[in-house]
Amino acid sequence: MNIADLVNEKNTGLPPKNAPVDGKLRLEQVNLYYGSFRAVKDLSLDIDTCSITAIIGPSGCGKSSMLRLFNRMNDLIASARVEGLVEFDGVDIYQAGVDVVELRKRVGMVFQKPNPFPMSIYDNVAFGPRRHGIRNKRALDEIVEKSLVQAALWDEVKDKLDQSGLSISGGQQQRLCIARVLAVEPEVILMDEPCSALDPIATLKIEDLMRTLTSTYTIVIVTHNMQQAARVSDMTAFLMVDDDRSGTLVEYGATSEIFTNPKNQKTEDYITGRFG
Amino acid sequence: MRKNYERSLKALQDEVLVMGSMVEKAILRSMEALKNRDLELARQIIAEDNAINQKRFDIEEQCVELIATQQPMAGDLRIIIAILNMVVDLERIGDHAEGVAKIAIMIGDEPPIKPLIDLPRMAERASQMLREALDAFIRRDVPLAKKICDDDEEVDNLYNQVFRELLLIMAENPRTIGRATRLIWVAHNLERSADRITNICERVVFIATGHMEDIGASKY
Numbered sequence: 001m002n003i004a005d006l007v008n009e010k011n012t013g014l015p016p017k018n019a020p021v022d023g024k025l026r027l028e029q030v031n032l033y034y035g036s037f038r039a040v041k042d043l044s045l046d047i048d049t050c051s052i053t054a055i056i057g058p059s060g061c062g063k064s065s066m067l068r069l070f071n072r073m074n075d076l077i078a079s080a081r082v083e084g085l086v087e088f089d090g091v092d093i094y095q096a097g098v099d100v101v102e103l104r105k106r107v108g109m110v111f112q113k114p115n116p117f118p119m120s121i122y123d124n125v126a127f128g129p130r131r132h133g134i135r136n137k138r139a140l141d142e143i144v145e146k147s148l149v150q151a152a153l154w155d156e157v158k159d160k161l162d163q164s165g166l167s168i169s170g171g172q173q174q175r176l177c178i179a180r181v182l183a184v185e186p187e188v189i190l191m192d193e194p195c196s197a198l199d200p201i202a203t204l205k206i207e208d209l210m211r212t213l214t215s216t217y218t219i220v221i222v223t224h225n226m227q228q229a230a231r232v233s234d235m236t237a238f239l240m241v242d243d244d245r246s247g248t249l250v251e252y253g254a255t256s257e258i259f260t261n262p263k264n265q266k267t268e269d270y271i272t273g274r275f276g
Numbered sequence: 277m278r279k280n281y282e283r284s285l286k287a288l289q290d291e292v293l294v295m296g297s298m299v300e301k302a303i304l305r306s307m308e309a310l311k312n313r314d315l316e317l318a319r320q321i322i323a324e325d326n327a328i329n330q331k332r333f334d335i336e337e338q339c340v341e342l343i344a345t346q347q348p349m350a351g352d353l354r355i356i357i358a359i360l361n362m363v364v365d366l367e368r369i370g371d372h373a374e375g376v377a378k379i380a381i382m383i384g385d386e387p388p389i390k391p392l393i394d395l396p397r398m399a400e401r402a403s404q405m406l407r408e409a410l411d412a413f414i415r416r417d418v419p420l421a422k423k424i425c426d427d428d429e430e431v432d433n434l435y436n437q438v439f440r441e442l443l444l445i446m447a448e449n450p451r452t453i454g455r456a457t458r459l460i461w462v463a464h465n466l467e468r469s470a471d472r473i474t475n476i477c478e479r480v481v482f483i484a485t486g487h488m489e490d491i492g493a494s495k496y
Contacts, residue, residue, distance in 0.1 A: 261486025271349040
């Protein structure tokens with residue numbers, strides 16, 4: 001069952017779902033300011049549909065700021081200001097008339113620390129669809145099961161859906177958060193250090209899940225863990241702080257190239273652990 | 277940053293140089309044994325080949341350990357992968373030198389069929405190529421690596437010359453066939469050694485550029 005069939009179509013200022021365009025996300029000469037401080041500078045890159053892109057770089061280089069450009073999460077910071085073009089399916093998402101709630105439904109986000117709501121596992125997953133107007137119990141059951149299956153969590157929680165989302169392990173909680181994102185059928189999933197609070201086994205499970213999800217979803221992940229970027233992503237973007245303390249894109253390319261034969265000496269120095 | 281890791285990576289490359297000089301010495305000394313009919317020296321070279329083989333295993337172990345514990349990336353990863361290949365070639369060149377020493381023993385005190393001129397020249401050329409290849413490795417010198425591959429043609433030409441000359445001697449006097457054939461084996465060992473040195477040069481190019489390319493197409 002498709003959520004779009006269940007909710008009323010409305011003018012969101014966004015393109016139709018899965019519009020056939022080259023590149024799912026696009027940045028063109030994007031600058032992001034927090035007050036007078038320029039956090040990221042002149043970012044330009046294209047992200048393909050159904051791919052995993054990793055954003056790596058030293059602490060404070062603007063990785064998370066860059067990620068939050070894609071679903072206007074920086075809007076929540078009063079002093080934030082964006083210049084340049086940020087496109088989702090070929091549409092400028094910062095133009096007037098864009099429905100930000102709809103945008104964030106289609107460009108979902110998973111955070112560093114698992115943040116299930118203090119409610120049952122079922123209600124956690126059903127939360128989004130309910131907010132978007134789905135009340136039918138059977139429809140909700142279907143969405144909850146499908147989302148938990150996709151998040152590779154169903155078998156572990158199917159007998160305790162009414163238990164608190166906070167009662168399961170950290171790795172399970174993070175997969176629950178992914179299921180919660182999947183329940184509203186996004187097209188893009190942004191992940192901000194999704195494994196940094198997890199143990200190695202839980203981390204590998206999430207990575208495995210990401211590879212599975214990439215057949216349907218476009219994933220952008222910020223990670224401190226270079227091995228994780230190398231393991232999981234198709235493309236890697238390396239950001240670094242410039243002389244004026246703004247984050248700039250040093251190199252963007254196929255992960256296999258970046259980790260074996262980077263073009264830029266700064267990338268080489270960073271990924272071989274010589275600075276950062 | 278990563279001082280211990282840097283030290284290990286440097287030590288690993290130093291070990292390759294040590295192994296390279298052991299092999300270079302083996303090439304020259306095996307020719308000396310053949311030329312001077314020094315059977316004692318020949319036996320020594322055969323015994324010393326074990327040390328070369330052991331060095332290869334030691335270096336491979338160090339590579340595996342660095343990969344497992346340090347997760348090397350980019351240029352560092354290329355160095356280690358290249359070394360894993362280079363030590364195989366070096367070890368095989370050592371085997372070729374051992375082969376020459378064994379032939380020297382086989383020939384023993386049989387009367388010579390001709391003065392040895394081109395074979396020592398081949399050995400000299402091969403050992404020089406190896407020395408330069410190790411230089412190119414340390415300096416990441418792509419032009420030098422490519423030049424060494426070009427030099428291989430000289431060894432190929434010498435091989436061809438030795439081969440034809442020995443064929444002629446055999447045709448003229450069939451009683452020399454046994455001895456001449458052994459000398460052809462020697463030439464073959466040296467020709468293969470030079471080819472393997474071009475493989476090492478290809479790895480040097482890989483370290484420096486990240487590209488694998490066949491730059492030393494031998495005639496044989």
